[in-house]
Amino acid sequence: MSKACPAHTDPARFIRSLRFNNIKGAAETIRENNALGAVCARVCPTERYCESACTRAKIDHPINIGGLQRFITDIEQEMGMQILKAGKPTGQKVAIIGAGPAGLQAATTLRQYGVAVTIFEEHPKAGGYLTYGIPEYRLPQEIVDYEVKRIIDLGAEIRCNIKVGKDISFDQLKADYDAVLVTVGNSKAKTLPMFEHNICTESAISFLARVKNGELHENELPDHVLVIGGGDVAMDVATTLKKLGVSNVTDVAYEEFNEFKASKNELAGTRKAGVTLIDGYVPTKVATNVVTFKHRKLDAELTIKADKIIYAVGQTSDLTGLEIDLQHSESQLWSAKYQTKDAKVFAAGDLVDGDQTVVFAVQKGKEAAKVIMNTLGGVNHD
Template sequence: MTSKYNQEPKGYTMSTVMQEAARCLLCEDAPCSKACPAHTNPAKFIRSVRFRNVKGAAETIRENNALGAICARVCPTERYCEKACTRAKIDGPIDISGIQRYVTDMERKENMQILHAGKDNGMSVAIIGSGPAGLQAATTLRQKGYAVDIYEKQVKAGGYLTYGIPEYRLPEEIVDYEVQRIVNLGAKINYNVTVGKDITMDELKAKYNAVIVAIGASAAKTIPMFEHNICTESAISFLARAKENKGNIDVPDNVLVIGGGDVAMDVVTTLKKLDVPHVTDVVYEEFDEFRASKKELAGAQKAGVTIIDGYEPKEVHQNRATFKHRKIDSELTITADKIILAVGQKVDADGLDIDIQHNEIPFREARYHTKDPKVFATGDIVDGDKTVVVAVQKGKEVAEEIDRVLGGQNND
């Protein structure tokens, strides 16, 4: 039952990655490189691959992305670098993520040591949360010579990388590898520590030169009519259970999913990989409005998920839900053994003494600042796309802003 859930698709071999890299037009002032939020340079690392310089390719990737092996697997490249690829106008974009995965897989296999910490500058930063933004911020700060302590409320680092993205898309060993590399840089992770309960924000501000809130949007949103419904579970809860148990969970034969984002696609595809015969996804958006990655949507459709677009919930009675169409006079009722809500996440900032409005922190004149000059914020609680690669961008930028404010003395 669990083999399909745990099985990651095979990546390139040396011969096949060379064939794909050879398709690259080696554009001058490459548009793909301009389109990456993390400022990774695909044109440069693909050129290195063509010359069989895998370490050089890895150095290019890691220069701007501490989570390169993760982004290679989960980044919606069709929105970013591959969308801008010149080759897309001829016969299809270069498989940039696939080439990046090959490079970072070789980096791991050969135990390449690419990232290095900077000389100690005598200052320290606390980071609350070890999701992608927090991990990238820790890396950039260590490279600039700051001492970094991460406070993580869970038993493992990674946030949604560890507790949400399914194993077939992002194996646990890849997340562990990326985290360990950051620990090897000198970042210290304090596990099972909830800021606001086990340690206060005031204590952190007294101990460190700056504090970064990188908690993400980790709490599940709901729809009022589904609250306290015994047949309903949140997508976050379901995905966490599946990942923690390596797919060894009991799931009924008929499941209704509500939602049309990437998390919803993770849910429905996971259900099919767990051999659930009847998976129906009802989505508020119509297909031309879909928020999910085209690749993940196509994967769900190929897996046999029934997707009904343009409907919103009207009422629910335990396992029986009725929907109405947004634009036409049409209703449908579905009875399922289980209902999973994938309608978004929200910020849970209890005990952090930060001003959350409309699920984000309102910023002053400078991005990443909060009402407290010593406290900064990054990740999904900052406006912008809620993807891993954008979280990497935000983590790097908040570290650079802190360094500017504190006047780091070692920026080599």
């Protein structure tokens, strides 16, 4: 089953340890491959990865692997276990831009190799989308803070409120460090031209960040909100709105239900929250707070009037101030290479091909750290 996990965690091993009441052994199995094991236990779409490969699925239903991993990492936290250790110092220094999942995992792996690591984060807190996007009901901030503290205790330095390209130049980082890893993530919302400059609209990224930061005021919660999108982010927005007490939340998605990008668990949670879900429709025009949709396959139109419109139609990276060339494909590095045209500059996370889930960010961060070590003359501990 470890082959089905992007982070290469072996559920069979930690379940076996748990069966014999060896909690530390179980935690070691998780942590040796995933520095964000407690986070992934809560937000990983396990039905898409490890549970889909579980042999029990052919008999009745798969083992609740995510639940078991959460149980183990919760006990690990309660007992204050210190599983990971820093390697013998190599004298090498690496700068990481962005303290999201890929950057945090890369920092952990590099520290295990003995490399000094400094992470530069433009926001006040580390975590990236874990801190500023995923709702509290799915991922409590105390879990993110716990994971970050463990990485700091491993010896990684995290410097927040510093935007590379503004507060410090990219060239300065290249001069001061042996390598620079860019893991800025997809923090910029994509939009549709029809929604630009519309006073009734807001991006999902902006909305979720304001909720997490406590910046959303009660008078901003109208009776009817329209959400556009069919991914996990759209489901997070819709469910969050219901939890905040919004009476009518309608989500309209381009995808039909059999195509939904959202995980089955997220989709089920959104339905349970009482959100109205409409699939297979594309927005064709908008007049302030009235949106007209056309079905992708049927000869049908739909018009919805809402007090507020929140769109979740994709995200992209903001590379302002970072003079790097990532155009090896249309918008990303090719998979499993991690090096840009500049021999000293690497990239990981959402900037690299592959799923944009937390567990895939962990995989990319780990692999990028190994590529950096090989480039610097270190040892690849495969």
